[in-house]
Amino acid sequence: MLLLAPLAWADVVSEDPQQRQMLEIAEKLRCAVCQNQSVAESNAELAQDMRRIIVEQLAAGRSEAEVIDYFRARYGDFVLMRPPRQGSGAPLWWAPWAILAAAGGGAFIYLRRRLRAQERS
Template sequence: MRRWLPILLLALAGIAANGLQAREAAPLAADEATERRLVAISSELRCLVCQNESLSGSNAELANDLRREIRSLIREGRSDAEIMEFMVSRYGDFVRYRPPLKGTTLLLWFGPGLLFVAGLGGLLLYLRRRQRALGDQHPLSPDETRRAEALLHDREAPPQP
């Protein structure tokens, strides 16, 4: 069995290396200005598949399709603002990394801050209630104090034979 282990490992490494080969880079537009505009526009848009990556940095198939769409809109002579408006009308304000401040995007802009304030308020309320509950404890009466000290004293004393 020990003789076959290195052969098996080499075979698995070969299979893995075959599957990890790099793909050929997508061809750039023939016009360098078009490609620069594409990068500038797509860096302002969010990949709808990855959601935390820009459209220009994503390798998802949908991102490739959207970049092709943007290239065709650039070739048609549309301005950057028209292209952004087209993308927003098709996919909503979520497609933009910095959506405009309006009624439908208020939660996107202020939601994290509101959640933080609500969490902080809940924590303060909990701590105040806890402090009151700890403060409401009644101290021991003098008799209870003497008995507690006697019990502690008996415990600390060495056992007698």
């Protein structure tokens, strides 16, 4: 069902340029309820409200950057599908690398100790 949601928008998008622009912006925003789905993909009530707000703001003449900034002001950098690499978004970019480095270092130490123990035996 969730995989078909973007396809349902495809008919509407092909007809109306404003709807196409709304969908492009909605793909850049994360649904605050679904966490790992974009506003374009989500069927949650909040995502539907966010899409409606995007359309209203575009109709009012706001640019894509202004619409995105509106949602950043309300929800913070978390609402962006690609959070910034500095400020509050930095841990989201660097934490996986830090975890990978720690795991690799731990595995290296473990294997080195294990080899030394085998050499003593």
